[in-house]
Amino acid sequence: MSDISRADVEHLAKLAHISMTEHELEKMAGELAVIVDSVKTVADAVSSAAVSGDVPATSHPLPLTNVFREDVVGEVFTAEQSLSNAPDAEDGRFKVPAILDEESEQGPALRGPAAGEGSER
């Protein structure tokens, strides 16, 4: 049985921005463990003796490459169209409650692995 704790689910729920009650966390931990148990055989599959050599990953079912768009302006919304489904808006902008995470005030382009840090997985 996979070892997925209530705390693990709490961490995942936080990453996924889904508020969960204690009860939900407990229940999800149990369900997740069962599902993970049944799917984790994939790791065995690729390491099994039946498979000779390194198996490349397939991320796209059909191997297309270099699909590019001309740098020409297409459809553009008016502010009214942009905001047509907004739960809240002000001055032509989407309105959101206060942001606690002060990570960046100039956009998240500047978040992420730092120079010289390398990109390990």
Added chain:
Amino acid sequence: MTDTIAEAEPLSYEEALERFDPVLGFEVHVELNTVTKMFSSAPNAFGDDPNTNVNPVCLGLPGTLPVVNGTAVESAIRLGLALNCRIAESCRFARKQYFYPDTPKNWQTSQYDEPIAYDGYLDVELDDGEIFRVEIERAHMEEDAGKLTHAGTSGRIQGADYSLVDYNRSGVPLIEIVTKPIVGAGERAPEIARAYVSAVRDIVKGLDISDARMERGNVRCDANVSLMPKGSTEFGTRSETKNVNSMRAVEHAVTYEIRRHAGVLSSGGSIVQETRHWQETSRTTTSGRPKSDADDYRYFPEPDLVPVVTTQDWIERLRAELPEPPAERRRRLRETWGYADKEFRDVVAADLLDEIEETVEKGASPAVARKWWMGEISRLANARDLDPAALGVAPATIIELNSLIEAGRINDKIARQVLEFHVDGEGSPEAIVEARGLEVVSDDGALSAAVEKAMEENPDVVEKVKGGKLKAIGALIGPVMKETKGQADAGKVREIVLEKLGIEG
């Protein structure tokens, strides 16, 4: 439980450098000047009304899909080549996932373990002409986020009541350039930092892939600093100062962080790995957010996009089209123009290489071109709070002004006035001189009468000149100018005085 010291009085810069060797690292984000965004056909434009440069794709509406801007890919390859990078034969985009209201899909489409360009270097020129090589780790393509405005008393994120989001910038193409750790900078670290950012800006400007205006955020820099005790080769803990967005700020931020780190380390404390915020007014940094385990971006290959595969032919075509590297160009221009080192440095610092080069190409001598651009044009621009280039003076105008002077039709002083009238929209120099009747009085009769009058009114001066003190003629020029309302040529006045006194000039 013991408290670790994380704050202390910064050491002086000199003291810091005596004890430690700095290690730098930079992440520079360059916003491309493509017509449309990275993955959508919405306009990439600055300064428009909020949420009017968006479409379903860059608003992240359900069901939408990205399509890569081919021009942005070519820009990335060209930048990679200009940074002496290797270009990936095949690379992919990846989703970097985190929730933030300025990020419409709650992931940023970026590149992770497969950047389009990697393993390059940039030779940056320091003030004394020394070259320092900065190794480039990678340059990758990604998209920008929208813009948040924080409402409330402070206008900042802290203490804001609510925030407003404008997605016009969402999806604007970015290239992020990441350096390898920079060691061996020593006491020149701040200077190297500024020179590096400046060199990157020159390159993207030269490639014409970005407007490269730092004040608009076209080029943004994160500066990483860590210290190693002298003699050590083990890197210390790094701080990451975000959004240092001017050359000067980069230099100051690196200086401050070196002093701060040294202060903490010298007091027996340890550096917290965190992001820092640059404070322009106090020229210090303040603590931001610590790096935490929660930074799990769950990168995975973007399934809605297909790989970018480069061919040798494609890369070589782009390489052949690269402009002359900025450093080489500067060397070439300095040699051809024959300026003194200081003169040339001032021109570079004033960012007027392009303008002077064009003016020289149109036929002005390098000296004349420099005189106008660094002199009167810069002065006028400064008075109007504009860049000299933004004043709208065409090289042809300078040529025209100069030929008016050379023909003796106006003098330098009048020429400067003519330039100002021109900038104010009064037309070509020729037309201004005509309309305002500014032509130098070269009619000998009128000038001769004025000289005679001045000589009569200043007999003592005339005596001195007669006595061989030719410099004294200067004292006659003022009255003559007054008489002719400034339209006299000083050389001509001198000639007439000498002639009248029968002295060989």
Added chain:
Amino acid sequence: MIDVADNAELIRLTAAEMAAKLRAGEITSVELTQAHLDRIEAVDGGEKGLNAYIHVSGEEALATAAEVDAIRSAGGAEAEALHPLAGVPIAVKDLIVTTGQPTTAGSKMLEGWMSPYDATVVEKIRTAKLPILGKTNLDEFAMGSSTEHSAYGVTRNPWNIERIPGGSGGGSAAAVAAFEAPLALGTDTGGSIRQPGAVTGTVGTKPTYGSVSRYGAIAMASSLDQIGPVARTTEDAALLHELIAGHDPKDSTSLPDEVPAFGEASRNQSVEGLRIGVIRQLQGEGYQSGVLARFQESLDALKAAGAEIVEVDCTSFEYALGAYYLIMPSEASSNLARFDGVRYGTRVTPEEGPLTIERVMGATRAAGFGEEVKRRIILGTYALSAGYYDAYYGSAQKVRTLIQRDFDAAFETADVLISPTSPVVAFPLGEKLDDPLAMYLNDVATIPANLAGIPGISVPGGLAADESGAELPVGIQFLAPAREDARVYQAAGALEKLLNDGSQPLWAQIPELESQEA
């Protein structure tokens, strides 16, 4: 005024027959559309109604119908240029965005959301002037195999209203089976077109990945999703596939290919010399005996008609379900991140505590998503998180390669492959709702095609009794190599003809439903 008897006949025509009658001027599109709207009115609402539709757009459909009728009666070049299916009504799965009609994805998250743009397939349908009857029910964000996970109620199977109609596209399948629409659009990520087709006795195709534009289909798993046709006959499915296929510059994964003549392929109906591969791994354990019996009869019929039946081995299929339930939730967890209450859709403010965007996002996603969606988001978040990526997502992508290799080898000895579409016939409502794993097993035969990107079709294979003795439809699946969608139409068309020989087609044998009209 058309009387009820005429209406009953009208809606029981195939789409191809409707199109022919429209062209011949024997019926009008307004009559045809109204007949379907009346049928929806009669059987879809009420406590025991099918609930195949989340939204019905009678006005818009009739306006399009009137437009087609006007063009046709005016004659001339414009009438000549009308699409062959112009005027034939259609239903659209509510995962596909439409302007002028709400799109909910079966979720509370998008309650009341009006898309400001049309999906590419919807644009094509509008251009071809097929009246859009409305939006059909589905499992929330297409996550499910029974259409029980919809925020807008369960859809009932018209063969037996106490049974599930399959999922996620149970609404489209039920609507087509119950003559509430002759044609419908579905989406298929792991079987969401084919499995509902199987359990409702209808035909559904999952096209080659990239054959139909995904632009405007709310993404569940980007590398698996495909929009496809739902119909009562193979020919109708082929005709609709032809209409919606083709390259779309708005979808980077769209194939730059010409659209083959699927309709023609479906009418070929010959299997003489066709090598049909039986996948050893997709039968036996877990398959109901009735399902296997109908499957064997289909094989016998095909063999008798001149097909060459061969056996193929696809050993890595053992891992297909595992790979699918890692890749799908991983991509879904990412695709569904955009639903956060900032730009559109529901926003829920927590009742207590400080008001911050983080807490609003958390509360919005807690309230807006149903249990199954949350389960998959958490599972996907887990599979992609640091330290687990290689073992889970990374391995699953490698299994994908193994499955493609199995298919490549199989297609060396066979022109098309065959299997039951679903291991079981329609099960009772509620039976598997609390057992996610049992629910996931419904997709075991359909998933490999999605992982490999190849085309698959489900066609009716007769009725079979389950353990309780209830007689319900069985689906037969044909698979073909990527870009060879025409082959599945040829094989399915042939089987359909063989099984219909001397009897009414299965879809015509459906028991009459009780009218739910008040």
